[in-house]
Amino acid sequence: MELFDSLKFKIIRRNIKVAFPEATDARILGAASRLKAEELLEPVLIGNLAEIEKAAVARGIALENFTIIDPDHYDRWDEMVEAFVERRKGKVSKEDAEKMLKDENYFGTMLTYMGVTEGMVSGAIHSTGDTVRPALQIIKTKPGVSRTSGAFLMVRGRDQEKYLFSDCAINVNPSAQELAEIAVESAKTAELFDIEPKVAMMSFSTKGSAKAPEVEKVAEATKIAQELAPDYLIDGELQFDAAYIPGVAQLKAPDSKVAGQATVFVFPELQSGNIGYKIAQRFGGFEAIGPILQGLNKPISDLSRGSNEEDVYKLSIITAAQALMN
Numbered sequence: 001m002e003l004f005d006s007l008k009f010k011i012i013r014r015n016i017k018v019a020f021p022e023a024t025d026a027r028i029l030g031a032a033s034r035l036k037a038e039e040l041l042e043p044v045l046i047g048n049l050a051e052i053e054k055a056a057v058a059r060g061i062a063l064e065n066f067t068i069i070d071p072d073h074y075d076r077w078d079e080m081v082e083a084f085v086e087r088r089k090g091k092v093s094k095e096d097a098e099k100m101l102k103d104e105n106y107f108g109t110m111l112t113y114m115g116v117t118e119g120m121v122s123g124a125i126h127s128t129g130d131t132v133r134p135a136l137q138i139i140k141t142k143p144g145v146s147r148t149s150g151a152f153l154m155v156r157g158r159d160q161e162k163y164l165f166s167d168c169a170i171n172v173n174p175s176a177q178e179l180a181e182i183a184v185e186s187a188k189t190a191e192l193f194d195i196e197p198k199v200a201m202m203s204f205s206t207k208g209s210a211k212a213p214e215v216e217k218v219a220e221a222t223k224i225a226q227e228l229a230p231d232y233l234i235d236g237e238l239q240f241d242a243a244y245i246p247g248v249a250q251l252k253a254p255d256s257k258v259a260g261q262a263t264v265f266v267f268p269e270l271q272s273g274n275i276g277y278k279i280a281q282r283f284g285g286f287e288a289i290g291p292i293l294q295g296l297n298k299p300i301s302d303l304s305r306g307s308n309e310e311d312v313y314k315l316s317i318i319t320a321a322q323a324l325m326n
């Protein structure tokens with residue numbers, strides 16, 4: 001089954017509610033109306049009713065039966081303010097909360113925290129920081145996960161060759177412990193896409209072939225990850241060719257159960273991760289889907305500002321599927 005057919009099969013008619021804080025954007029409205037018409041999820045549009053209606057008319061979309069929540073007229077506003085102050089214990093006053101919750105990303109994140117929606121998709125007009133920060137502060141990471149991270153699903157060709165790359169979006173220079181947690185979360189994310197996780201911890205060294213603190217960090221992270229999740233196949237440190245090419249794996253890491261057949265590639269820090277996925281995308285002809293934020297208690301997804309309607313549609317499907325994992 002094609003990747004998105006399988007995800008759609010998982011979420012269809014489950015009535016999964018997803019908040020869209022950028023509901024006056026034509027790409028968001030277009031994707032939301034398709035998702036609703038196909039019964040893949042129940043969009044909850046956030047914003048001023050008149051402005052959303054005007055944008056919908058301009059986009060040629062009829063909004064009847066859509067749930068629209070206007071932060072200026074929300075019947076659970078006081079409860080939301082109180083819950084936010086409680087969640088941010090000591091860091092935000094009631095007055096601050098009243099102001100911050102007028103920001104649609106904070107509002108949408110709180111709707112998700114309160115369980116009104118099961119996830120949120122934003123970022124088509126907001127920066128990564130503005131989209132993700134409320135989630136880090138309110139939704140927070142799952143027990144045992146100290147950092148959220150951003151994975152990219154890399155898909156190529158008609159036979160749907162699939163890999164997962166991470167972290168390509170969030171943590172500039174993770175510690176060995178953080179890198180280990182990223183590896184374990186990435187293995188779980190891979191399973192969501194029916195990828196059998198074989199996790200390669202990437203480096204410029206294979207099994208001690210080079211010596212440097214950067215290499216030691218990856219070797220240490222490998223050890224921690226193996227201890228954290230003994231049931232997953234996780235190995236390192238591996239160079240990309242040793243991880244990917246069976247012939248090179250035979251020479252450089254003959255005893256590894258991951259080398260030569262890796263499906264999940266964990267990069268040692270953000271520069272290599274971000275550069276790496278873009279090289280695969282531009283040179284290798286892979287479609288890069290993401291970033292898919294992993295490790296949060298509930299799924300919050302950050303669109304690129306360059307996204308088109310199809311990107312919004314796809315990331316929303318992934319977000320709804322992640323909600324089912326929780």
Ligand SMILES: CC(C)(COP(=O)(O)OP(=O)(O)OC[C@H]1O[C@@H](n2cnc3c(N)ncnc32)[C@H](O)[C@@H]1OP(=O)(O)O)[C@@H](O)C(=O)NCCC(=O)NCCS
Nearest residue numbers: 128129132133136137141146147148149168169170171274
């Ligand atoms: C994600 C990012 C925006 C966080 O923003 P930030 O506002 O600088 O974060 P702060 O350090 O002020 O922390 C805000 C809160 O989030 C938490 N936090 C920050 N990064 C986190 C992470 N990766 N995982 C979990 N929590 C995190 C902090 O602990 C803090 O929580 P607290 O307020 O309850 O104490 C920042 O890490 C970033 O800009 N990363 C690079 C993103 C980027 O440019 N990517 C490019 C490719 S897309």
